[in-house]
Amino acid sequence: MTRETQPFNALKISDRIYWVGAIDWALRDFHGYSTNRGSTYNSYLILADKITLIDTVKKPFKDEFLSRIKSVVDPGDIDYVISGHAEMDHSGCLPEIIEIAKPEKVFASTKGVKALGEHFHTAYEITPVKDGETMSLGNMTLRFIETPMLHWPESMFTYLADEQVLFSQDAFGMHLASSEMFDDLIAEDVLRYEASKYYANILLLYSPLVTKLLENVKGLGLPIRTIAAAHGPVWRKDLKRILDWYSKWAAQSFTNKAVIVYDTMWGSTALMARAIGDGLASEGVSVKTLPLGASDRSEVALELLDAGAFLVGTSTLNNQMLPRIADVLTYLKGLRPQNLIGVAFGSFGWGGEAVKQVSDILKEMKVEVIGEGIKARFVPDNEALMKCHEFGAQMARELEARCNIKT
Numbered sequence: 354m355t356r357e358t359q360p361f362n363a364l365k366i367s368d369r370i371y372w373v374g375a376i377d378w379a380l381r382d383f384h385g386y387s388t389n390r391g392s393t394y395n396s397y398l399i400l401a402d403k404i405t406l407i408d409t410v411k412k413p414f415k416d417e418f419l420s421r422i423k424s425v426v427d428p429g430d431i432d433y434v435i436s437g438h439a440e441m442d443h444s445g446c447l448p449e450i451i452e453i454a455k456p457e458k459v460f461a462s463t464k465g466v467k468a469l470g471e472h473f474h475t476a477y478e479i480t481p482v483k484d485g486e487t488m489s490l491g492n493m494t495l496r497f498i499e500t501p502m503l504h505w506p507e508s509m510f511t512y513l514a515d516e517q518v519l520f521s522q523d524a525f526g527m528h529l530a531s532s533e534m535f536d537d538l539i540a541e542d543v544l545r546y547e548a549s550k551y552y553a554n555i556l557l558l559y560s561p562l563v564t565k566l567l568e569n570v571k572g573l574g575l576p577i578r579t580i581a582a583a584h585g586p587v588w589r590k591d592l593k594r595i596l597d598w599y600s601k602w603a604a605q606s607f608t609n610k611a612v613i614v615y616d617t618m619w620g621s622t623a624l625m626a627r628a629i630g631d632g633l634a635s636e637g638v639s640v641k642t643l644p645l646g647a648s649d650r651s652e653v654a655l656e657l658l659d660a661g662a663f664l665v666g667t668s669t670l671n672n673q674m675l676p677r678i679a680d681v682l683t684y685l686k687g688l689r690p691q692n693l694i695g696v697a698f699g700s701f702g703w704g705g706e707a708v709k710q711v712s713d714i715l716k717e718m719k720v721e722v723i724g725e726g727i728k729a730r731f732v733p734d735n736e737a738l739m740k741c742h743e744f745g746a747q748m749a750r751e752l753e754a755r756c757n758i759k760t
Contacts, residue, residue, distance in 0.1 A: 361420035363398065364534050366579065366587060367516055369493070371398045373406075373421035375414035378530045385684060386554040386651040390547060391530025394418075394442050395583050397520060398425055399513065402491020403432040406454075407511060407520050408583065412445035419453070428454045433490070436461040436479070437509045437522045439468035443583055448473050460488070462499055464507035482509075498573075500524065500566060502559050517578035524566070525595050526582035527551040537590035547585065548595065552602050553658040554651045557688045563603040567596065605691040607661040607755045610639040611748065614653050615666030616646065616675040621700035621732050622666045628738040629664060629698065629727075632745020638662070638752060645677040650684040657685070661752050663695040663720055669707040678707075682714045694751055695720040698727035698741070705730075723751055 363371040374395040380388050394410035396418060404426060410418045422428050431454040436444055439461070447469065451459060461469055463481040470479070482488065484499035498510040504523055511520040527547035533539050556563060570577075580588040580595065588595055611633045617623040623644065630640045641656045657663060667678040674682075697711035708726040715722050727744055729737040 359420040359424040361417045362424040363421045366397070366581065367518070369400045370513070370516060370518060370581075371400070371421075371425050372396070372534060372581075372587065373398045373418060373425070375410045375417045375421075376530050376532070377411070377414065380528065380530070383528060386528075386550075386654075387649050388528040390528065390543075392528040392584050393530060393534075395526075395581065395585075395587075397581055398422060398431075399490065399493065400426070401493040403457075403489075404430050405433040405435060405490055405495070406431050406450065406456075407435050407581075408437055408443045409434075409446035409450055411442045412449075415446045415449055418446055432457050434459045435495075435511055436465055436469060437511055437520065438505060438583065439465055439472055439507055440505060441472070443522070444469060444472065448475055448477075451475075451477050462497070462507045462509040464501070465509060468505070468507045496575075498570070502562055503566060504556055504559055512575055512577075514575075517576045518581055519575070519577050519579070520581045522583050523555060524563075524582065525580050525588060525599070527585035529585045531586065534586055535590070536586045536588045536595075539586055544586075545598070548598060549602065549658055550651065550655045551584070552599065553654040554688070557602075557654065557658065557690060560603040560605060560691070563599055567600055567603070602658055605658075607692050607752070608659050609637070609752060609756055610641065610660045611662035611664060611752065612653065612656045612660045613640065613642040613664045613666070614648075614678075614681060615642075615644060615699075616668070616677045617644070617666070617700075618668040618670065618675070619732075621729065622668050622698070624733055624738060625698050625700060625727065625729055625741045626664075626666050628733075628741035629666075629745040629748075632742035632747075633662075633749045634745075635742075636746050636749030636753070638749040645681065650681045653681050654685060654688055654690075657690045657693070661693065661756060662748055663690070663693045663715070664748070665695065665697050665711050665715065667697075667699045667707045667711060669699065669701040669705050672704050672706050674707040674710050678711065682711070682718075686714065686718050689718070691719070693720045694723055694748070694755065696723050696726060696744070696748065700729045700731065700733060702731060723748060
């Protein structure tokens, strides 16, 4: 093995594992999810008898990735490459590393073999591995755990028994660019915020599978000392913390919190939102109000992660809901948040169709819609705003009843 001086250096995870990924300080959008703190693309090098690379990085970061590898070994010394997820922020440099390193074998799940072939259209042979299969690296042993739809069909965990390390792909990750690559070096509030935002925008749809996965991993009885995710820091201090967070988020239990999302043309729907929020708060409900002129869809998904009520307000424009409301509802419909009660509201000039349109979408999302919605013509007067306040108080009592049922 040859170690060279490089502009980008690997980070030692343990005596036999190095992080050789890339830091993306500039990333601000990931498929419509705002990533205000950037991200990392994590790749790991295992210095076993058979030197093994776990995943690659997004293609624009190829040089940084290769530099980190070269700071530990000559890329030509890599014997095996394992692809746990075919998405291009993980596999983007796979063709290049195959060409440069010329590994003995490349491994992926059965569905991963197919997905990688359809991504890169190369003739290089990729060897499929099955759920539960083990593989010797000479002096160390890997075990593969299929995790379909977490969050792609071919996703796969890799477990290194000798170091008790779980390479967990997108699970337990977060979009966070940082020079501090371990959980214990990052502030608790930052960890929880970015981990919850990641879960809400990437994994919420698959919550039933997350619950099943946590049960399966526990049932396997694998001792896990370190979780090395594909994005964000390596978890080494308190693994129970992230596992408990995932268990809670996957359950999506009713909570005494309401999220109000609205867009407005001349401020009338905003007045209604504030009056409804005041009614909710008067009954002890925690209220988070998100005007879409100052909030994005991924913030809404994050706030719904621990909410029990979802209230959506929109003016009517050209017989339709406002475009930003349509955008956020389309996004949330795909994420399928559970265990919510809700209502639509809004000001209108003549037709007022938008409130019913929003109500219909909420019902499609399996939100339990309370009432037919609240409308106010043009600028709501004091009487209309009092009705909004009273409805907010009613929603709070409905929410409290459901929280009590669930406890």
